[in-house]
Amino acid sequence: MNLPLLKLMLKINMKGVSNYAFGSAFYIVIMFWLYPGIADNSGALNDLLASMPDGLVSAFNIQGGFGSMEAFISGEYYGLILPILLSIFTIMVSTGLMARLVDQGSMAYLLSTPTSRRRIAMTQASVLAFGLLMILLITTAAGYLGYFWFIGDRYEFDSSRFLLMNTVALALFIAIGGISFLVSSVANDEKKALGLSGAIVFGMFGLDMLGKISENVEWLRFASLFALYQPSEIASGGGNPLLSSAILLAVGIVAFAAGIVSFSKRDLPL
């Protein structure tokens, strides 16, 4: 870690982090606010879900139904909007932290100071991890805030399942962050890095969705990290969220380490 660099990078990225964090917090509070109105009609809505094709329902992660708060939020936020939001954040920030500096040439200045490449890459990686942690912490906190404001004791809410959902989401994006960071660390061209991480991340997201729509192509999901993140299962108390988190974190750590090592060993066109 390099303190001046860490301070600067946090300052540069803080605006983006807080935009995503507050956007996410705002959305989740709105969802909690909407829930009481929906919960009163949950019977009718669950019938509607039952009438839709199973594949479609599970592809959008809404199979949890509307019976409980965490089931509702798992479908309406954690299933689709949050992963997309965090994917965009991860791809943009990881590209900005490494590939952009190499492409533009400002990396030359960082490397002309007595700091090893490894430390520079570690600092940049920690900025990405810190940003993801901040966004999810603020989102989780906003969830609790929404709960106290709008739900109280009137409706069912399993707080530990909600926390687990956030934990697996964080682990998933540490893994995805690691992969985009690795791409960004070996790229000389900012646009190529952006394109490649975008293709990988949204490709995996798409594979998971396709795999869920049809049982014939369910094997597609094995190629996707998103398969380990099933918020609706967690909401209904199923799945193995702790194992999933552990696997995702391990993938993330290996990918970050690979990014740091390959950056410190490669030729830089600066």
Place this chain on the structure above:
Amino acid sequence: MLIVDGLTKHFEGGKGITDVSFTVNQGEVFGFLGPNGAGKSTTIRHIMGFMKPDKGHVSIKGLDSWSKHSEVQKLIGYLPGEIAFIEGMNGKEFLTFLADMQGVDSSVKRARLIERLQFDASTPIRKMSKGMKQKVGIVAAFMHDPELIILDEPTSGLDPLMQQTFIELVLEEKAKGTTFLMSSHSFTEIERTCDRAAIIKEGRVVALNNMHELQSMQRKLVVIVFERNDDAKQFALTSGLPIVSQGDSRVTIAVQGNYNELIRRCANFEIRSIDVTAQNLEDIFMHYYDQKENAL
């Protein structure tokens, strides 16, 4: 101070550098001359430890610049050929950040340099002109009093007056014992500051000489305009000097070290004006390059 030994690096597409070797002694200003694309920046990237050589090595004060790159940086001040600062900062913020990274309190010298180069350091970087960025880059390379300063095309973008200030700056630092490596595609720029220079062409060092030798090898085109057309013809026929071109009252002669002879020949005629034309590096050392090629 700096030893470049047998440095070889090939890129896809056949470009690269082959067996580049030279030594820069303590307190010396060393010029690194070559046309665009000859391999100057590639060599400098190896010296900075940005690239791993295929063969050979670079050492600075005995430290290998690839394997010990972070230790080596303590000794170096660097001005990149293409300057890129971190976005969203102004000049002052960037320099302060860099000083923190360098781990040296250089605020006094930084302020002096900014005053010397006359620019407003609080200008946001994205609004800076090429010359202004160059000035920020020069401050960044000099401010922490490094032992070795590596400058890649330092005067590009600077106006002639600033180029003069820059040269003074280099000579002052040299007097304090600082070592310099300076790349350029312009001979005149190198001529005024350097003790020795290497000429690189197509990735190979073709000449390594002290400045006096290089000056005498230098080929200049002198355009002489005579008062009378007849004189021009007469001169061209009898002077025995290599005539490059001739028209009406104008004769262009290639001179290489033999200035005295030129003056003596000219003295017999009425002359209206004399011009020395600017030339690119290949032309200046054409004769020399030719000899090399013939010898091979």
